[in-house]
Amino acid sequence: MTEKEMQIQQRQEVRQAGEPTKPEKQYVPAVDIFETAEAVNVLAEMPGVAKEGVEIELENETLTIRGVMAPCTCEGEAVLLQEFEPGHYLRKFTVAETIDQEKIQATMADGVLTLVLPKVAPAKPRRIEVRGI
Amino acid sequence: MAIVRFADQKLFRNPWADFERMRRELDALFQGTGGEPGRRAGGTVFPALNISEDSGHIYVRAEIPGVPASEVDISIEGDTLAIRGERKTCTADEKHSYHRRELECGRFSRAVTLPTKVQVDKVEAKASNGIVTITLPKAEAVLPRQVKVNVG
Numbered sequence: 001m002t003e004k005e006m007q008i009q010q011r012q013e014v015r016q017a018g019e020p021t022k023p024e025k026q027y028v029p030a031v032d033i034f035e036t037a038e039a040v041n042v043l044a045e046m047p048g049v050a051k052e053g054v055e056i057e058l059e060n061e062t063l064t065i066r067g068v069m070a071p072c073t074c075e076g077e078a079v080l081l082q083e084f085e086p087g088h089y090l091r092k093f094t095v096a097e098t099i100d101q102e103k104i105q106a107t108m109a110d111g112v113l114t115l116v117l118p119k120v121a122p123a124k125p126r127r128i129e130v131r132g133i
Numbered sequence: 134m135a136i137v138r139f140a141d142q143k144l145f146r147n148p149w150a151d152f153e154r155m156r157r158e159l160d161a162l163f164q165g166t167g168g169e170p171g172r173r174a175g176g177t178v179f180p181a182l183n184i185s186e187d188s189g190h191i192y193v194r195a196e197i198p199g200v201p202a203s204e205v206d207i208s209i210e211g212d213t214l215a216i217r218g219e220r221k222t223c224t225a226d227e228k229h230s231y232h233r234r235e236l237e238c239g240r241f242s243r244a245v246t247l248p249t250k251v252q253v254d255k256v257e258a259k260a261s262n263g264i265v266t267i268t269l270p271k272a273e274a275v276l277p278r279q280v281k282v283n284v285g
Binding site for chain 1: 178179180181182183184185186187191192194196197198199200201202220229230231232233234235236237238239240241242245248260261262263264
């Protein structure tokens with residue numbers, strides 16, 4: 001395990017053609033994506049988003065991850081230090097592999113979304129044996 | 134609430150007072166700019182903190198996604214609050230082929246000096262969706278107190 005001190009990652013706001021009408025921020029969540037023989041796995045960091053606020057869509061090879069933050073319970077408090085601003089999350093990916101849409105699994109724990117996108121069977125590497133007659 | 138202290142009040146009318154005030158305000162305007170608005174200097178150590186207060190409590194919110202609540206170590210020493218832990222989201226399995234690696238992992242520790250004394254035994258911490266909220270009740274001595282005016 002690395003011994004270095006962790007740093008805060010500067011979050012980027014979503015840049016899109018149409019501006020949202022509400023003055024709420026939309027961030028690009030940081031992700032880890034790794035591929036195994038059976039599936040594509042996506043880990044997305046979305047602190048402040050509850051399980052109910054996550055929307056995942058896969059349409060025409062475009063995977064959309066959207067996280068709607070839970071409302072803040074900080075009414076009537078005077079701010080002394082602000083290093084992060086709550087906001088929604090949005091990120092889109094183009095998934096090249098053929099994904100079995102029915103078997104997509106998503107779990108949300110401690111503000112991190114784990115997505116497992118299983119590949120459709122034919123895309124799995126298959127060894128074809130050559131038989132002699 | 135604006136607090137006016139005795140020292141802030143002018144005893145005599147200084148003819149340059151308005152210019153000095155303008156200079157102070159311009160200084161304040163240019164201080165702390167650069168970089169993103171809303172971000173304060175020194176905010177590079179993980180985790181990012183939001184600190185706020187109301188009349189009876191101080192609230193510290195830390196953004197620690199990917200760390201189970203049981204593995205966040207919070208301690209108070211005097212008027213210093215320390216948050217420590219380790220994030221283990223990186224699966225050190227090299228068999229996977231990574232397309233993207235943006236999540237950081239490793240140890241983190243951060244300490245902040247609290248603005249007032251707190252009741253150490255009544256501090257509560259709650260984790261939800263990757264944000265840990267620490268509620269620190271202010272010490273009796275610093276709580277606002279009503280002073281009754283006696284009619285004599």
